Amino acid sequence: MSGALRLHRLAVPAALADRGIDELGVWSVPLTVRFRRIEVREGMVLHGPAGWAEWSPFWDYDPVESASWLRAALEGATEELPDAVRDEVPVNVTVPVVPAAVAHELVAASGCRTAKVKVADPRSDLADDVARVEAVADALGPGGRVRVDANAAWDVETAVRAIGRLDRAAGGLEYVEQPCPGVDELARVRRRVEVPVAADESVRRAEDPVAVARAGAADLIVVKVQPLGGVRRALEVVEAAGLPAVVSSALDTSIGIGLATRLAGALPRLDHACGLGTVRLFRGDVAASSLLPTGGVLPVRRADVDPSAFTDEPDADLARRWLGRLEASCAALEGR
Template sequence: MQTLIDLDAAVVFAVPLRDGGTHEGMMLEGPQGWGEFSPPADCPDELLGRWLTAATEVGTVGWPDAVRGRVPVAVRVGALGPERAHAHVRESGCRTATVQVGGAMGEDIDRLAAVRAALGPDGNIRCDAWERWDAESAVSAIRTLDRAAGGLEFVTRPCVDHDELRAVRRRTDVPIAVHAAPEVELRGVADIAILHGGVLGGARRALRVAEISGLPCVVTSGEQTSVGAAVGVALAGALPTLPFACELGAGLVVAADPVAASRSLVPVEGFLPVAPMSPAPQLPAEYTVTDPERIRWWRRRLQNAIAQ
């Protein structure tokens, strides 16, 4: 890999997010395309190698063969007020929304009502609780939020503990979705496996995890630019079945996507094309990190990933 990609030439970038905050990472160029190395700050060192494999996959071996030409996209709705949530969903053009919950119940209910109004009765709503509940709280909250949303497609990450997740599944009819990992058995714990290309080590490795899980899958890219989210698009395009809209609209997450406007992953009428290559970054000066301390921090992370 190091002979194919000049890791010393990797550029550290930082772009603003639509919901506030900043997304940082490194852009890596290989013979066949660009990748994004952007593990979250709390990612353990022993898992950094997976993020590096995902970032170098397209530049070295390319994407797996696609079985569909486009993938449906879900828009993420953060902890927004009702008016902003409504506008965000309408502007996205998506027919599915993933709504952040787990805060004040009244605010969650108002947000869900606004999203339902934006989608209409035929749209799909799922909630992401960010592992904020215990089993008892989750069961009560899911029942309330299911009514408020006019029906939930599924709930993501209601609890952190697997025993609690099993208890929640027994006591609610709303399906439960949990992030997949190579070493974690999800059968009996979740109804749906969430696949993230960075977490799982690229599209090909994620495909194997999906097969082993035996569960229906949904794909997410989290907080990434279009360069990083392209891994998720390739994965979603290659899955044998794709029953759910995927959270892959990088252009709906970052406020400044460092790629050409024509290559930004902004869904059109709720879909993204499965492009064969990752878009090349175009990093204006304001998105290139110049702080020596941040550059050193990211280069240490890259070296730690190489060492895994």
């Protein structure tokens, strides 16, 4: 997958070289559809003695939050990861905010038996969400699982109403992900609906990622390697929470997805399909061999950056912006 990818090699700053990083690249690639309110994904790739890793915090994240993502990249590039207990993991197909007919086509072509449907987006009202979920359920057919993700967009009353309608549209939802922003709100919703509640932002963006479990505010947690600071840290969070876990993507390239499969492969229990099929949302990929699901599963393996993907045409603005972020995040990491 080359597509519209831009990948540029950069000199390794001393702060990374001192940590064992010997290669550094910055990349940018358009998405196939607008997702998470963005149309272009950007980030960095780092190489060290353990292989390639990814650092790609979103642009609304400050240096302190981005430092957790950097910790994950440094772990992935320089440390051996926990052993896997499985060779492959099931994945869901992710359905962005698209018309119902497009959603049906995406799911039917995916080969996946589980679909995660984005809802509660400003570009979509509840009627649109219901139609999208109905189309997805139809494409999956009997035995398929539908989960929805509201990205913390609802208040409690809106969540309760919407979950009821979406549950009926799906013929029974597997779970609803982060219907409200706060832990207290999640707990109130969970007491009022029969659909299981999964916590995402209340785990990956929380100072205490286990607080949601202690509060009885979720039935399961969503864990992501970069936001939680690495594979080992994510495993610790799952163990401390004592809840079933869904391993999901932070909208990574195949480099990040490969590390996420290592997390999923190392979990003692894996009861739910992983949200790791998102490389299909990219118009290009930095990896030599993209990690794309086949028959609804992904192999548990790392990916390597394609050396031929590096271009000699510099993008000064892209490099400047990301080197500035890197410097600030390195400083925040040192301050912790």
